[in-house]
Amino acid sequence: MAQAKLCPTEGSWKIDEVFQIDKELAFALPSPQENLPDKYAGWMCIAKNLPELIERDELRARVKEVPELSIDDLTEHKSQRLAHLALGYITMGYVWNKGDEDVRKILPRNIAVPYCKLSAKLGLRPILAYADCVLANWKKKDPNGPMIYENLDILFFFPGDGCDRGFFLVSLLVELAAASAIKKIPDLFNAMIKQDLVKCKDALRVIKSCQLDALEVFKQIHKHVDPTIFYNVLRTYLSGWKGSSLLPEGLLYEGVWDTPKQFSGGSAGQSSVFQCFDALLGIRHSDGSAAGFLQEMRTYMPPAHKAFLESLEKGPSIRKFVLSKGDRCLKDAYNECVGAMVSLRDYHLGIVDTYITKPAREKQKGKQDPEDSSNQSETENKGTGGTNIMTFLQAIRDSTKTFLLV
Numbered sequence: 532m533a534q535a536k537l538c539p540t541e542g543s544w545k546i547d548e549v550f551q552i553d554k555e556l557a558f559a560l561p562s563p564q565e566n567l568p569d570k571y572a573g574w575m576c577i578a579k580n581l582p583e584l585i586e587r588d589e590l591r592a593r594v595k596e597v598p599e600l601s602i603d604d605l606t607e608h609k610s611q612r613l614a615h616l617a618l619g620y621i622t623m624g625y626v627w628n629k630g631d632e633d634v635r636k637i638l639p640r641n642i643a644v645p646y647c648k649l650s651a652k653l654g655l656r657p658i659l660a661y662a663d664c665v666l667a668n669w670k671k672k673d674p675n676g677p678m679i680y681e682n683l684d685i686l687f688f689f690p691g692d693g694c695d696r697g698f699f700l701v702s703l704l705v706e707l708a709a710a711s712a713i714k715k716i717p718d719l720f721n722a723m724i725k726q727d728l729v730k731c732k733d734a735l736r737v738i739k740s741c742q743l744d745a746l747e748v749f750k751q752i753h754k755h756v757d758p759t760i761f762y763n764v765l766r767t768y769l770s771g772w773k774g775s776s777l778l779p780e781g782l783l784y785e786g787v788w789d790t791p792k793q794f795s796g797g798s799a800g801q802s803s804v805f806q807c808f809d810a811l812l813g814i815r816h817s818d819g820s821a822a823g824f825l826q827e828m829r830t831y832m833p834p835a836h837k838a839f840l841e842s843l844e845k846g847p848s849i850r851k852f853v854l855s856k857g858d859r860c861l862k863d864a865y866n867e868c869v870g871a872m873v874s875l876r877d878y879h880l881g882i883v884d885t886y887i888t889k890p891a892r893e894k895q896k897g898k899q900d901p902e903d904s905s906n907q908s909e910t911e912n913k914g915t916g917g918t919n920i921m922t923f924l925q926a927i928r929d930s931t932k933t934f935l936l937v
């Protein structure tokens with residue numbers, strides 16, 4: 532497994548390029564490709580017109596007509612990520628279509644075969660994930676302009692009047708704010724190696740301020756995402772087929788596997804930045820199901836990013852170093868980083884309440900017999916990733932608090 536390597540020449544830590552982490556953008560794909568070779572026009576035409584095709588009830592027919600294409604002409608990483616993103620949108624649209632009970636349990640081989648080959652090549656799953664719809668699904672309107680919401684757009688859309696633009700771009704901007712903290716990690720490790728407590732405290736203070744910047748960016752979500760549309764429209768298209776009552780066995784990838792396979796829908800847990808500060812600070816989640824879910828979500832990340840999280844967990848422990856020094860100021864600087872994680876988790880819980888719990892309750896009220904919760908489908912209170920996101924987030928928020936040093 533790749534490790535965060537000591538740079539042999541300068542004798543100092545750097546984040547090895549093997550982890551594919553960009554200095555400014557961290558886990559986001561820098562300048563994602565927007566066009567595929569003409570051979571793939573059939574995929575792009577469907578993926579670029581999903582809302583209209585679904586509205587006109589033409590999507591599923593168009594998917595069945597597209598020829599089975601080989602992925603051999605997708606030679607570069609960025610074209611592979613763009614094709615994986617497009618096929619992800621096509622697959623979610625094909626399975627969920629109008630978002631009602633009329634789902635499809637078989638993905639036709641002309642999409643399933645190239646999608647699974649491409650997923651294997653990228654080390655990703657054949658389902659739309661955070662790495663697709665957030666990290667590879669963006670462009671600048673003015674290429675020379677800044678990385679701000681007003682100068683960004685996404686490449687593909689689901690139905691929902693642009694709700695996905697807000698949800699995906701705010702997620703991306705949170706990633707970018709957190710990127711400044713990730714850039715500081717080598718300085719933190721170098722300060723530890725040199726036993727330089729002053730530099731250690733400085734690095735921890737920078738990391739904390741970047742975490743709080745990420746929290747401020749996260750708050751933009753209310754401006755750009757409508758809770759009712761998110762809950763009733765976008766959440767459906769991001770849902771997966773693991774533990775789903777509509778696809779209890781999962782999805783059959785025709786021509787690839789003989790039996791249906793279960794994969795989870797996209798979730799914040801698939802964000803490497805969501806997990807990297809826990810790994811850096813030595814925060815381990817004792818709640819088995821939450822810890823298990825986080826581990827499972829790592830298998831939906833680009834392998835290089837999963838490897839980075841593992842290298843942070845195996846690398847020098849900042850927590851042990853702080854404990855060994857017994858320095859009050861250093862402990863405070865460490866605790867402020869843990870405290871920033873608690874604040875982010877708390878805020879995320881509020882977001883789940885606004886975007887999932889409350890709309891679910893409103894929807895229940897709207898039914899004939901609001902008291903009859905028997906027909907409350909098991910997905911009502913679930914996030915896009917399929918777990919009960921509130922329970923999951925409460926568990927990791929609570930366990931994060933236990934890592935504050937006295």
Ligand SMILES: C[C@@H](C(=O)Nc1ccc(Cl)cc1)[C@H]1[C@@H]2C[C@H](n3cnc4cc(F)c(F)cc43)C[C@@H]21
Pocket residue numbers: 659660661664665698699701702705706709742745749752769796797798799802804805808872875876879915
């Ligand atoms: C808006 C939310 C979302 O769920 N986005 C999403 C989900 C699924 C899919 Cl498919 C696409 C987007 C969340 C944003 C902010 C990110 N975040 C949450 N807590 C964090 C703690 C940190 F320290 C940190 F740095 C980032 C953190 C992750 C996503």
